[in-house]
Amino acid sequence: MSLCSCSAIELLGKLEAGEISSEALTSEFLQQIAAHDATIHAFVRVNVEAALARAAEIDQRRRAGGPLGPLAGLPVAIKDNLCTRGEPTTCGSRMLEHFSPPYDATVVARLKQADAVLIGKTNMDEFAMGGTTESSCFGPTLNPWDFRCVPGGSSGGAAAGLAAGMTPLSVGSDTGGSIRQPASFCGVTGLKPTYGRVSRYGLVAFASSLDQIGPLGRTVADVALLLNVLAAYDPLDSTSANIPVPDYVQSVRQPLDGLTVGIVREHFGEGLDVQVEAAVREAVRVYQSRGAKVREISLPHSKYAIATYYIIAPSEASSNLARYDGVHYGYRTDEASMLAEWNAERRELAARGDEQALGNLDSPLVRLYRRSRAEGFGAEVKRRIMLGTYALSAGYYDAYYLKALRVRRLIRDDFDAAFRQVDVIAGPVAPTAAYPLGDKIDDPLAMYLGDLYTVSANLAGLAAISIPCGFTAAGLPIGLQLQGPPMQEERLLRAANMFQQATDWHTRRCPQLSTSP
Amino acid sequence: MSLSRQEVEKVSLLGRLRLGADELDQMTAQLAQIVGYVDQLSELDTSDVLPMAHAVEMANVFADDFVRPSCERQAILANAPKRDDECYRVPAVLGE
Numbered sequence: 001m002s003l004c005s006c007s008a009i010e011l012l013g014k015l016e017a018g019e020i021s022s023e024a025l026t027s028e029f030l031q032q033i034a035a036h037d038a039t040i041h042a043f044v045r046v047n048v049e050a051a052l053a054r055a056a057e058i059d060q061r062r063r064a065g066g067p068l069g070p071l072a073g074l075p076v077a078i079k080d081n082l083c084t085r086g087e088p089t090t091c092g093s094r095m096l097e098h099f100s101p102p103y104d105a106t107v108v109a110r111l112k113q114a115d116a117v118l119i120g121k122t123n124m125d126e127f128a129m130g131g132t133t134e135s136s137c138f139g140p141t142l143n144p145w146d147f148r149c150v151p152g153g154s155s156g157g158a159a160a161g162l163a164a165g166m167t168p169l170s171v172g173s174d175t176g177g178s179i180r181q182p183a184s185f186c187g188v189t190g191l192k193p194t195y196g197r198v199s200r201y202g203l204v205a206f207a208s209s210l211d212q213i214g215p216l217g218r219t220v221a222d223v224a225l226l227l228n229v230l231a232a233y234d235p236l237d238s239t240s241a242n243i244p245v246p247d248y249v250q251s252v253r254q255p256l257d258g259l260t261v262g263i264v265r266e267h268f269g270e271g272l273d274v275q276v277e278a279a280v281r282e283a284v285r286v287y288q289s290r291g292a293k294v295r296e297i298s299l300p301h302s303k304y305a306i307a308t309y310y311i312i313a314p315s316e317a318s319s320n321l322a323r324y325d326g327v328h329y330g331y332r333t334d335e336a337s338m339l340a341e342w343n344a345e346r347r348e349l350a351a352r353g354d355e356q357a358l359g360n361l362d363s364p365l366v367r368l369y370r371r372s373r374a375e376g377f378g379a380e381v382k383r384r385i386m387l388g389t390y391a392l393s394a395g396y397y398d399a400y401y402l403k404a405l406r407v408r409r410l411i412r413d414d415f416d417a418a419f420r421q422v423d424v425i426a427g428p429v430a431p432t433a434a435y436p437l438g439d440k441i442d443d444p445l446a447m448y449l450g451d452l453y454t455v456s457a458n459l460a461g462l463a464a465i466s467i468p469c470g471f472t473a474a475g476l477p478i479g480l481q482l483q484g485p486p487m488q489e490e491r492l493l494r495a496a497n498m499f500q501q502a503t504d505w506h507t508r509r510c511p512q513l514s515t516s517p
Numbered sequence: 518m519s520l521s522r523q524e525v526e527k528v529s530l531l532g533r534l535r536l537g538a539d540e541l542d543q544m545t546a547q548l549a550q551i552v553g554y555v556d557q558l559s560e561l562d563t564s565d566v567l568p569m570a571h572a573v574e575m576a577n578v579f580a581d582d583f584v585r586p587s588c589e590r591q592a593i594l595a596n597a598p599k600r601d602d603e604c605y606r607v608p609a610v611l612g613e
Contacts, residue, residue: 100596103588328605370535383547389532403558410566
């Protein structure tokens with residue numbers, strides 16, 4: 001079996017046993033990237049020299065018997081919305097194309113401390129807004145299982161890179177499903193930890209009350225390995241949880257006795273693809289065969305989740321993205337042409353004697369903001385800024401934003417009641433498997449509706465994981481979502497690992513990507 | 518609730534975006550569709566429900582009050598599209 005298709009835990013074992021050096025291992029993954037990423041485009045930037053130098057340094061330390069971190073020598077890919085000091089962090093946006101942060105995100109610093117080898121930054125929907133990775137200013141990522149299809153998003157590069165054997169571990173972010181849905185579309189495992197479990201310091205903000213960083217890997221045990229490094233209290237993030245972090249690697253292999261799995265009546269309604277439904281129901285039977293009880297539950301407000309999310313997330317985004325002003329950092333319009341345009345407009349209005357329009361004319365500074373933002377942001381980001389600005393504007397704040405915050409509590413209350421009856425909730429990640437590129441690009445509402453099963457976990461602040469549970473007749477992966485109560489990652493990982501011990505869906509590899517010899 | 522083109526134009530000023538005529542037309546149609554969808558929340562009676570602003574509801578997280586080094590000014594200014602030695606540069610704000 002090629003090293004590129006091994007699990008991270010297996011690779012770590014080989015490194016520790018001295019069967020392979022980190023430099024050789026890193027070279028393998030870099031070769032896989034060189035061979036296939038011109039097609040897949042999972043990465044926006046690959047750190048060939050820096051990664052090899054870092055690997056060699058770790059090898060040397062290992063040979064000398066020096067202290068080593070828990071990921072020593074393992075390559076890890078980072079989504080390009082996580083700040084890496086002195087290295088571009090673009091968010092897939094023209095706005096940040098030339099931005100190099102002056103500091104590391106806390107998770108990046110923790111990965112460095114853990115002696116991971118950071119091999120590159122992965123592609124994503126612009127500012128993490130989208131479910132297809134098509135809105136990246138660098139062009140789309142393709143699904144390794146079928147190049148005609150999207151890999152999901154927004155962490156599409158993170159998931160596709162894993163599925164294509166280009167990295168053993170990836171770090172993504174999830175605001176409404178951006179780790180779980182691409183994990184499902186690409187046949188890998190992805191966890192959205194509870195809000196507060198992982199520090200958001202240095203994550204470029206999209207919707208601050210929903211954003212959460214999390215691990216992706218080939219197996220649940222790999223995800224546990226990476227979560228062990230990511231999860232920690234961080235004084236630099238005032239919303240990070242100051243509570244002890246369990247050792248997830250230690251516990252992940254222990255099955256859960258007397259597990260009660262909930263299935264949600266409202267999940268199996270209109271719009272759910274029949275093949276996805278069949279795979280999810282079969283997965284629930286797997287739990288039954290392992291001794292779990294299954295109980296049907298109701299989340300009566302789940303049908304309002306998309307509407308609630310698409311008010312709250314754009315509102316927070318419009319506020320967060322106000323920082324991109326063409327002045328402090330990021331893209332700036334050509335000032336001379338902006339001033340020429342502004343002066344010409346003013347002269348024309350003056351010549352016409354249109355005093356009212358003249359009074360309404362924006363100032364050169366406001367025009368600088370508006371043109372820089374219009375040229376620096378793509379269509380989906382503009383749409384969400386507009387939607388959020390509208391929902392927060394005078395006269396609409398109560399009807400939209402405040403209303404959505406109230407419904408958010410009803411959604412959370414539904415989950416609180418459900419978790420009094422069941423330990424975890426099992427269901428689909430997305431209503432369909434991956435679909436062709438371009439399918440939903442001009443129909444934003446149709447794309448938003450694809451987030452039906454994932455946004456609730458962000459709104460309610462739950463932990464949730466996506467694990468492979470089957471394939472469509474066309475050979476595309478299908479994901480199973482497990483949701484657990486806040487801060488119950490340990491329970492969730494153990495329940496997910498029970499499934500992977502009983503099935504082999506997570507061991508399937510993309511047929512058309514022959515790994516390097 | 519239908520959205521007018523003028524309203525969308527006003528929102529584009531508030532959101533500090535400059536949209537072309539075609540973009541305004543398309544944005545008006547798409548926003549109207551999305552706003553029409555989210556309007557379904559109005560069918561819920563939420564008069565007795567407290568707004569939930571955050572996934573984890575905590576308040577007043579205090580940091581210890583002591584002086585510590587921050588980022589170097591030059592490291593911060595290095596990303597500015599237009600700057601001098603110690604400031605960001607913007608177009609003239611006061612009249613000509």
